[in-house]
Amino acid sequence: MRFNKLDLNLLVALDVLLTERSITRAAERVHLSQSAMSASLGRLRDYFDDELLVQVGRQLELTPRAEVLREAVRDVLVRIDTSIAAQPQFDCTTTDREFRLCISDYTMELLVPRVLSLAAGQRSTARFKLAPQASSPARALERGEADLLVIPKAYCTAEHPMETVFTDEFVCAVWSGSSHVREGMSFERYAGAGHVVMQPVNTDQPAFESWFVQRYGLSRRIDVTTYSFAALPFLVVGSELVATVHSMLARDVAPALPITLLPLPLPMPTFEQAMQWHKYRSLDPGLLWLRGLMRQAAKDLQSAD
Incomplete structure (x- = not known):
């Protein structure tokens, strides 16, 4: 199929080439021979008059x-995938779909086990x-990687829909044998600890609590x-260190540790x-289920908290 004299099949090749920046890896991802991928790159260079x-x-x-x-190419392919290739119905008991979630270990420990239990309950x-x-x-969503x-809600982009899932507070976790327990956690003690x-990882953006403390x-x-x-x-165990921790996570592990x-x-x-x-993907049946x-x-x- 062609549009403006461009073979639209080449868009898939272009997307993977620009992502992998390697003819060999791009060919492996779309199950083509290296020579076939090289030929696709040649045709793309001719069409765009660019290397x-x-x-x-x-x-x-x-x-x-x-x-x-x-x-632009990734956006086009995501639109095709969500608008045309997506199944109009979703049956969780017969699907072979894999859902890709970007999450912290905090969410993975507190929320995901409950999600998996609910999914198992529905077979x-x-x-x-x-x-x-x-x-x-935002790029992970736009490139179809997630x-x-x-x-954190504060880190959501305005370009895509979002929904608050749950709320939490922060507490100080300290070793039970520390001076912080004996003398209390004042602002001055917190600031000097x-x-x-x-x-x-892979970003200079701080976690939410660090971000807020800096803004404070x-x-x-x-x-x-x-x-x-x-x-x-x-x-923090065995030291005078202080950790500012999500309260639900802290209470989850506190019974097993000598912390206060x-x-x-x-x-x-x-x-x-x-x-x-x-x-x-707001109307994607699978994502609505998830x-x-x-x-x-x-x-x-x-x-339960």
């Missing part, structure tokens, strides 16, 4: 024209791929940085965890 991919050292780099095309055959939070959440994001903080104007002494929310309460949970001595707002999906599971799981989580 698209150029050799720089040992790797291929995108030309300026290719950079412009990359997001679902759906599969779930849980990936770390993306460095650019079906659903579960991220060594802190354990979570820093998301407090500069903490960061002694330990980890990539895991769930690790925070464990890392203290009120946070600064007015941090309620934390809102949201789910976000691509605007073209979002329903998320709502029920969140309801069960907060009622």
Whole structure:
């Protein structure tokens, strides 16, 4: 099929070439021979009158024209996938669909087990791929790399629909043998303590609590940085360190650890965890089912809290 003399089948080849920046890897992804993918690249270069991919050292780099095309081509393919290729109905008991979720380990520990239990109760055959939070959440949606994001509401983009899933508060987790327990957690003590903080991988964007503390104007002494929310309460044991932890997560692990949970001595707002999906997939029957599971799981989580 052609549009403006362009074979539309080449759009798939162009998308994967611009993503992988490798003829070999692109060919493997779409199950073509390397020679066939090279031929597709040649035809694309002729059509756009541009090299698209150029050799720089040992790797291929995108030309300026290719950079412009990359997001536009992905957007077109996502529209086709969601508008034409999507199934009009969804049966969770017979589906072979894999749902890709970008989530933190905090959400994975608290919410996902309830989601999986609800799915099992419906005898679902759906599969779930849980990936770390993306460095650019909106791009993960727009490139079709994620079906659903579960991220702080403050980090959601205005370009796509979102819905608050559940809310939480923050507490200070400290070792039960620390001076913080004996003397209490004042603002001055909190400000002067060594802190354990979570820093998301592959991004300079801080976790929500660090983001808010910075906006509050407090500069903490960061002694330990980890990539895991769930690790925070464990890392204060045996020390004078302080971890600012989501309260539901902290209470979940506190019975197994020699830690004490203290009120946070600064007015941090309620934390809102949201789910976000691509605007073209608002009526996707499979995602409607998954979002329903998320709502029920969140309801069960907060009622149990």
